[in-house]
Each structure stands twice: as structure tokens, then as C-alpha cells.
Amino acid sequence: MRSGWIGLWVAVATASCDAGTSRPGEPPGTTGAASTNTSPAVATATPILADVLRLAGGADRFLVTPRWSPDGRRLLASGRGGVGLWIVDPASGTTRLADPDCRGPAFWSHDGATVACPAGDTTSGWLVHDLAGGIDRVTARPAFVPATIPAGDVPADAEVLFEAEGRRVTYEEYRGRLEAWEGEDHRVLAGEDAAGPRASPDGSRVAWWTGPLLDPTLHVSGLDGREIFAGPGAHAAWLPDGESLVYAVPRAGAGPDGAPRVAASELRLLDLRDASSTDLTATPEAVEMQPAVAPDGRRLAFADWASGEIRLGRLAPARGAP
Amino acid sequence: MTRASLAAGLALAILAQAKPAAAAYECGGEYDTCTCGRDNYCLCDGTCGNCVWHAWHSACCHWGRALEWCTDANTWNDNAAGRGYPTGSTPADGSIFVCEPSGTCSTWGHVGWVVTAHADGSFDSTEQFWGGPCGTHSRTRSAGFATGGFIYNPSGPPPPPTNDDADFVSETIPDGTHFRPGEAFVKRWTMRNAGDTTWTRGDNYLWAFDGDERFGAAEQTLLPDGASVAPGSTRDWDVPMTAPSSPGTYRGYWRMDRFGTHRFGDRVWVEIVVDDVAPADGDGDGYAAGTDCDDGNADVHPGAAEVCNGRDDDCEGGTDEGVTNRCGxxxxxxxxxxxxxxxxxxxxxxxxxxxxxxxxxxxxxxxxxxxxxxxxxxxxxxxxxxxxxxxxxxxxxxxxxxxxxxxxxxxxxxxxxxxxxxxxxxxxxxxxxxxxxxxxxx
Structure with a gap:
């Protein structure tokens, strides 16, 4: 850990509480008064990010894409370019290589005993890794990986993002098409170009972005198609209450190789109860991306694409918390 | 694009409206305006976009190269590999991504242009789609979407020089060493760092299984934390193994690996013979324990005559069968x-x-x-x-x-x-x- 980093963070987070909120589309810190909540019932739980530490990765191992286990006791991470799979202990930062052949994001089984990741070859197979030991290559999609269904009007499949109580959200990456079903009602939330969709825990809302990651637009919509939010951002991660989400706001710039890259990024918290946005980070030297909210909603892991580190912070209630 | 070719392109465009199976000067709102030695001869097929038209067009514009093929997306990998184009599984700026035919990318597959590769394996792309959505789309693709990998610019900057190299020095367990089924052993290879990089764990240097029989060994053997192998020095790689359970000759390969980058140096192997070990015959009657139901009595074995003595002499599972008197x-x-x-x-x-x-x-x-x-x-x-x-x-x-x-x-x-x-x-x-x-x- 770099000296003074946590202290900096506490200070930044505190500042965010005081004056860092803004309306969508407005630069942070310019409309502090606008964040006033009118309902006491919802004014007590907006968290800030504190006690951030460098958990894993860095100079010796570039890690990205943190993903919490269902019990919140472990994290998955991928290597640079999405290659390989590591398991990180969030308590100690201990990191071990689980599978060098993974290509792309991994998924936890519901009991947290198994992970699966795309094999990355042309077989479209999956590597299933039993954490007790052993890797099995399978060609079928494991049951705990989100299912796919025929997209209907194109010969491609759609991933089922959410399904419960007659409500279903599907995503077809080929066209970037996002659809919602409630009983017999069918609605197209995004006809094309949607990327990285995430359904809220209760399936009533969906967040996604459009456009390239160098200049993305974050969208949040209800299943009725009503747009709740649209503004710069990507990589949404819902909090358990489904009322707020953390997202990244990447900005393009010249990378170390001189080519256009995500050269800067900060994390923000979007509170859908009043559509206010709160800065969670303000570190120009870091490129905070891929936030992952722990199942308990109290911890936030994210990747720094500048250093290759997985970082971990505490989501602490603020703004009038009792 | 010359005036003549522009005219030809317009003619082709007109033809394309009448006959869908014709090359298109325009497709999905883009025009074949780049110079790469020939006009875009891909089909737009009468629709408002076609992924192969756009990928070919992008290579023409950015590589200055006319790809020698413009067939269906599901053939692009083979076409590229067959013509010596560099390919790989890592997204790179200015490459062509290939999504193999699958549920993800339809039965015809999909190709597009990688604009920017990101740290997590995702990438920004420009694409067209046969059958819609119409036009050219700028979007983000997830890591793992390009199941067919990437085709790189053959005339682009060469990949960073790799000065990693490893020479075989010596080994234990010579080829043909005999083991009993299931017997454990440790194979050691001594390798010399023949490159000009230093092998460290932090830089992802490791010793990796590289094919055929793995002998129950770990796929990777890591350097200890803090260890380094400087150029010119050697490293002993000890790999615990177990002989297979069936008789035969087995061989497995190992090689140096800079994880996530490449494998390099001499590819070495271990080759052993697993013996067909005959089980013990304790009573010397010619029948081994397991077959002989009493390996402590030479009179008892398969094929022996059953006599009335209260035991199973012929190992057929019965006692005194067929040789007792009327009273049993x-x-x-x-x-x-x-x-x-x-x-x-x-x-x-x-x-x-x-x-x-x-x-x-x-x-x-x-x-x-x-x-x-x-x-x-x-x-x-x-x-x-x-x-x-x-x-x-x-x-x-x-x-x-x-x-x-x-x-x-x-x-x-x-x-x-x-x-x-x-x-x-x-x-x-x-x-x-x-x-x-x-x-x-x-």
C-alpha cells in the first residue's frame, strides 16, 4: 500500500459527501446543494468509499475484472486481456492462479464451490474449476452460467440476465439488443449496441452502456422502458438494495504507447431515488474501472487499469446516516 | 479510389440493387474510398450492412492492404491462417476480430474491426451486420466475445522482440526408465537461460506442461518467490509425477512459459515404460493371487479337480460340488x-x-x-x-x-x-x- 493513500481517500470521500454530488450530466462538485434529499426514509444510506487498499495484483501480476463469490469471501480476477483466472482472498490479499487457460470473465456457482470461464478456443467450451481441485473441460454451458435462449428473429442466442416471477431480461450481444418481458408484455429496452448490461437484484431495472468504452453513455431503465438515467459512464454494479449503483466514468487519452486508451476513470455512486451522483474516487493517477459490490453491500472491489491492481474499499453510510 | 473505380463502384452499387449478389461501392453508409490496390469486392448483399464488407474495408483503409478473401465470416480464420496472416487470441488496436459460428454470433459467424483494445480483454469496435441493425456501429465488445481470435496486420510493426530462450542442459529419469504402475517419481530438467531476460515469478516465467502424457503432474511449476534466473544461469525444474496405471510407454512434454505471452526454448520430454508387472504366485501353482482363490495352497487353483474336502478346490465358487454322497x-x-x-x-x-x-x-x-x-x-x-x-x-x-x-x-x-x-x-x-x-x- 502506498503511504497516505487511505488517508487521502478518507479525505476525498468526506469531501464527496459534502460537495461532491451532482445531477446526471453535470460535473461533480458543482451542484452540491442539489443533492438534498427530501425523503428522510431514503436519506440515510448513501454510502461513500473509505479505507481503500491495494488488495492484489500490481507490478508483478496485472489483474482486472474482480467478481465476488456468492458468500463474499473470495474474489475472482482475470489477468491482462482477460487471460487466466486468479482467486483472491479479500481478507489477506492472497492470490493464486486457478486456471491459466481462461479467456474472458468467470462465473461463480451458486454455492461458491465452482467457477467456470470460457475456454477461449474455437470449441466455445467452458473450463469448470472445482475449487477443491481439478479442472474439467466441458463443451456445454454449465448450469450456473446464465442461460441463453434463441433470440428469435436472428440466428443468435440471448443471455438471460434475470428471470423470476414471470419477469425476464435478456441480452443478445451480437446486436447489442436488450429486452424485457413481464408476463406477456415484451419491451425492447435497447435495440442495438447495448454493452455490459446488469439487471438490478430484483430485476426491476437494468443498467448498460452504449458506444465505445473510450466515450460511453450509461443508461438505466425500468422494465417498462422508462429511462431513469443517461450520462457518461459504463461498468455498472448494483448495490443489494437495487436503489443505487456504482459505475465508472472513463475518459480517453493517450496511453503509454501513445494510442488512444482509457487514460483516466473515476467511480461514482448513482442514487436512483433522487438521480444524484456522488464521486467515490478522485485519483488522477489511477484508472478505476470494473466496480464489484460485495453481496453484503459494504465492500467495493474494483480494478485499476493503470497499475493492474485489484483494490478494495469500504462502502460506508454517509449523508445523514444515523 | 480513382474516378474510374468510383464510376465502376457506382455501377456496381446500381447493380447491387438489382442483383444482390454483387460487390458494393457503398455498404451500411460507408463508401469504398480507401486505397489498397483494388476496390472492395465484398458483397453488401442488398442489405444495409455486411460485417465482411466493413472488415475488408477497414483493413484496406488502415492496413493499406486488400485482403485476398471476402467470403463468409466463418471462413476468415482459415483464410488468414492459410495466407500467413498473424493471428492470436489477444485483442490489438487495428486488428480484425473473428467470432466463430455459435449461438453468440449466429451460424455464419461475425467479423469486425478492433479500434481500441482494453486492459480487461474487452475492445471497442466498428462493425456492420448482415440483415441489420443497419449502418456502421461503434461499440464495446466483451472479453471473450471474439471466440475466433484476431487477425493482425501482416505489415504492421513486428511483435516486440522476444529475447526469451531456454536450452536443455540435463535431466534425470532417462528415456525408457521402467516404473511399476502407479509408482511415484520426480523428474528433473536442468535448463539454461539462453535469452537476455531474467526469469522471475513476478514476470510470469514458469515451467509448463506442454502436451501428451502429464503423469498426474501440475500443469505449471512456479519459481519460488524471490527466485530469479539470470541470463546464462541454470534452473532445476523438479516435477513430481506418477506412472500411469496401465502398462506401456508414455511421453509428456514440458517447456518454459512466460505466462500470457509465449512459450519458448527447448521443448523437452519425459518418457517412461510402465511395466506389466505379474502379480505374485505365493503357492507356486502357476496361478497368481487374485486368480488363485487360495494362493497358499498349491492344490487349489482354477482347473484343479474338485474333491470332497469341504473347500473350493477349483476356485469356481462352490464347495465339493458334484463330489458329495447322497447325504451331502x-x-x-x-x-x-x-x-x-x-x-x-x-x-x-x-x-x-x-x-x-x-x-x-x-x-x-x-x-x-x-x-x-x-x-x-x-x-x-x-x-x-x-x-x-x-x-x-x-x-x-x-x-x-x-x-x-x-x-x-x-x-x-x-x-x-x-x-x-x-x-x-x-x-x-x-x-x-x-x-x-x-x-x-x-
Whole structure:
């Protein structure tokens, strides 16, 4: 850990509480008064990010894409370019290589005993890794990986993002098409170009972005198609209450190789109860991306694409918390 | 694009409207305006976009190269590989991504142009779609979307020079070393760093299994934390292994790996022979334990003659099968005695008894016996014979299987069951009682 980093963070987070909120589309810190909540019932739980530490990765191992286990006791991470799979202990930062052949994001089984990741070859197979030991290559999609269904009007499949109580959200990456079903009602939330969709825990809302990651637009919509939010951002991660989400706001710039890259990024918290946005980070030297909210909603892991580190912070209630 | 080619392109565009199967000057709102030695001859196919048209167009514009093919997306990998185009699984700025035919990318597959590769393996792309959505789309693709990998610019900057190299120095466990099935061993390879990079764990240098038989070994052997192998120095790679369980000759390969980058240096192997070890034959009868049901007795083995001895001599699972007497015991059946029992197991009781109550008659029935004399209806019971000491006496203890009174080589009577023995006991007791009554009456 770099000296003074946590202290900096506490200070930044505190500042965010005081004056860092803004309306969508407005630069942070310019409309502090606008964040006033009118309902006491919802004014007590907006968290800030504190006690951030460098958990894993860095100079010796570039890690990205943190993903919490269902019990919140472990994290998955991928290597640079999405290659390989590591398991990180969030308590100690201990990191071990689980599978060098993974290509792309991994998924936890519901009991947290198994992970699966795309094999990355042309077989479209999956590597299933039993954490007790052993890797099995399978060609079928494991049951705990989100299912796919025929997209209907194109010969491609759609991933089922959410399904419960007659409500279903599907995503077809080929066209970037996002659809919602409630009983017999069918609605197209995004006809094309949607990327990285995430359904809220209760399936009533969906967040996604459009456009390239160098200049993305974050969208949040209800299943009725009503747009709740649209503004710069990507990589949404819902909090358990489904009322707020953390997202990244990447900005393009010249990378170390001189080519256009995500050269800067900060994390923000979007509170859908009043559509206010709160800065969670303000570190120009870091490129905070891929936030992952722990199942308990109290911890936030994210990747720094500048250093290759997985970082971990505490989501602490603020703004009038009792 | 020359004026002539522009005119030709326009003509083709007109043709494309009439005949969909024609090359297009325009597709999805883009125009074939780049110079790469030939016009875009891909089909737009009368739709508002086609992924192959856009990918070909992008290579023309950015690589200055006219790809030699413009067939369906599901053929692009083969076309590229067959023509020597560099390919790989890592997204790179200015490359062509390939999504193989699948549920993700339709039955025809999909191709597009990678604008910017991101740290997590996702990438920004520009794409067109056959059949819509229309136009050229700028979007983000997830890591792993390009299941077919990427085609790189063959004229682009060469990949960073790799100065990693490793030379084989020595090994333990020479080729052809024999092991028993399942036997554990440790193979050591000594490798010299023949490059100009230093191998460290932090830089992802490791020793990796590289194909064929793995012998139950780990796929990767890591350097210890803090260890480094400088150029020119050597490293011993010890890999614990286990011989396979089946006889045969096995070989597996290992190689240096800079994880996530490439494998390099000499590809070395371990080759062993797993012996067909014959199991032990403890009694020397030619049959090994496991086949021989009693490897401590040379008279017992498959194929041996079954004899009546209370054991399974031929290892067929039965005891004394086919060699017992009528009563199920060994040797001749017991002699019949005039005792109310079927001693010789012939189905008759006290046959040939003359009425003396104890000794079978030597001659024909005397006409004075009861049922036991073989002549029913004679109306008179015999007086019991005087017991004779030379005839086995079926006393209660002996009939009951008393060990102190073995009868006929093991089990008295014709049954071996406890119930049978119980019945015999009762019969003997009744006979004894009858004898006493009769004696008293006489």
C-alpha cells in the first residue's frame, strides 16, 4: 500500500459527501446543494468509499475484472486481456492462479464451490474449476452460467440476465439488443449496441452502456422502458438494495504507447431515488474501472487499469446516516 | 479510389440493387474510398450492412492492404491462417476480430474491426451486420466475445522482440526408465537461460506442461518467490509425477512459459515404460493371487479337480460340488440302521429291518413287523432288538452334532441343517421313549 493513500481517500470521500454530488450530466462538485434529499426514509444510506487498499495484483501480476463469490469471501480476477483466472482472498490479499487457460470473465456457482470461464478456443467450451481441485473441460454451458435462449428473429442466442416471477431480461450481444418481458408484455429496452448490461437484484431495472468504452453513455431503465438515467459512464454494479449503483466514468487519452486508451476513470455512486451522483474516487493517477459490490453491500472491489491492481474499499453510510 | 473505380463502384452499387449478389461501392453508409490496390469486392448483399464488407474495408483503409478473401465470416480464420496472416487470441488496436459460428454470433459467424483494445480483454469496435441493425456501429465488445481470435496486420510493426530462450542442459529419469504402475517419481530438467531476460515469478516465467502424457503432474511449476534466473544461469525444474496405471510407454512434454505471452526454448520430454508387472504366485501353482482363490495352497487353483474336502478346490465358487454322497457328505453313505431314520438317504426308513427293532433283517420281512418291516398291514409290532454294540447308535447327542460324537465324517444323518438335526433329536427321543414303554409292556 502506498503511504497516505487511505488517508487521502478518507479525505476525498468526506469531501464527496459534502460537495461532491451532482445531477446526471453535470460535473461533480458543482451542484452540491442539489443533492438534498427530501425523503428522510431514503436519506440515510448513501454510502461513500473509505479505507481503500491495494488488495492484489500490481507490478508483478496485472489483474482486472474482480467478481465476488456468492458468500463474499473470495474474489475472482482475470489477468491482462482477460487471460487466466486468479482467486483472491479479500481478507489477506492472497492470490493464486486457478486456471491459466481462461479467456474472458468467470462465473461463480451458486454455492461458491465452482467457477467456470470460457475456454477461449474455437470449441466455445467452458473450463469448470472445482475449487477443491481439478479442472474439467466441458463443451456445454454449465448450469450456473446464465442461460441463453434463441433470440428469435436472428440466428443468435440471448443471455438471460434475470428471470423470476414471470419477469425476464435478456441480452443478445451480437446486436447489442436488450429486452424485457413481464408476463406477456415484451419491451425492447435497447435495440442495438447495448454493452455490459446488469439487471438490478430484483430485476426491476437494468443498467448498460452504449458506444465505445473510450466515450460511453450509461443508461438505466425500468422494465417498462422508462429511462431513469443517461450520462457518461459504463461498468455498472448494483448495490443489494437495487436503489443505487456504482459505475465508472472513463475518459480517453493517450496511453503509454501513445494510442488512444482509457487514460483516466473515476467511480461514482448513482442514487436512483433522487438521480444524484456522488464521486467515490478522485485519483488522477489511477484508472478505476470494473466496480464489484460485495453481496453484503459494504465492500467495493474494483480494478485499476493503470497499475493492474485489484483494490478494495469500504462502502460506508454517509449523508445523514444515523 | 480513382474516378474510374468510383464510376465502376457506382455501377456496381446500381447493380447491387438489382442483383444482390454483387460487390458494393457503398455498404451500411460507408463508401469504398480507401486505397489498397483494388476496390472492395465484398458483397453488401442488398442489405444495409455486411460485417465482411466493413472488415475488408477497414483493413484496406488502415492496413493499406486488400485482403485476398471476402467470403463468409466463418471462413476468415482459415483464410488468414492459410495466407500467413498473424493471428492470436489477444485483442490489438487495428486488428480484425473473428467470432466463430455459435449461438453468440449466429451460424455464419461475425467479423469486425478492433479500434481500441482494453486492459480487461474487452475492445471497442466498428462493425456492420448482415440483415441489420443497419449502418456502421461503434461499440464495446466483451472479453471473450471474439471466440475466433484476431487477425493482425501482416505489415504492421513486428511483435516486440522476444529475447526469451531456454536450452536443455540435463535431466534425470532417462528415456525408457521402467516404473511399476502407479509408482511415484520426480523428474528433473536442468535448463539454461539462453535469452537476455531474467526469469522471475513476478514476470510470469514458469515451467509448463506442454502436451501428451502429464503423469498426474501440475500443469505449471512456479519459481519460488524471490527466485530469479539470470541470463546464462541454470534452473532445476523438479516435477513430481506418477506412472500411469496401465502398462506401456508414455511421453509428456514440458517447456518454459512466460505466462500470457509465449512459450519458448527447448521443448523437452519425459518418457517412461510402465511395466506389466505379474502379480505374485505365493503357492507356486502357476496361478497368481487374485486368480488363485487360495494362493497358499498349491492344490487349489482354477482347473484343479474338485474333491470332497469341504473347500473350493477349483476356485469356481462352490464347495465339493458334484463330489458329495447322497447325504451331502463325503465318502459312502452311512449304513441303514433300524432306528426310524433314513440313515443312508435313499428315501426309505429302516428298510430291510426284520423286526428286531435294531438290526435290518437279513432276509425277507417276517410278517410280524409293523410299518418298519416293509410289510404293511401285518398287524403286529416287533419286539425291539437288543442293542448291539457294533452298530452306530444314534443317540441324541450324536444326532445333534455333538462334537464329541462325530458321525460319518462330520454331520450325522442326511441333513446339515439345524432344523433337520432338531427333528432327528425329537425322533430319537420318541424312539427311546417307545422302547422304554415297549420294554415295560413286554
Amino acid at each position: 457328505g463325503c465318502g459312502p453313505e452311512p449304513a441303514e440302521a433300524c432306528d426310524g431314520l433314513d440313515n443312508d438317504c435313499d428315501g426309505a426308513t429302516d428298510e430291510d429291518c426284520s423286526g428286531d427293532g435294531g438290526t435290518p433283517d437279513a432276509g425277507p420281512p417276517d410278517g410280524a413287523d409293523a410299518a418298519t418291516d416293509g410289510v404293511p398291514g401285518d398287524g403286529a409290532a416287533d419286539a425291539p432288538d437288543t442293542p448291539r454294540s457294533d452298530v452306530p447308535r444314534l443317540d441324541a447327542a450324536a444326532e445333534g452334532g455333538d462334537a464329541a460324537h462325530p458321525v460319518s465324517g462330520g454331520d450325522a444323518g442326511c441333513g446339515g441343517s439345524a432344523a433337520g438335526r432338531g427333528r432327528s433329536l425329537w425322533t430319537a427321543a420318541l424312539l427311546a421313549a417307545a422302547f422304554v414303554v415297549r420294554r415295560r409292556r413286554s
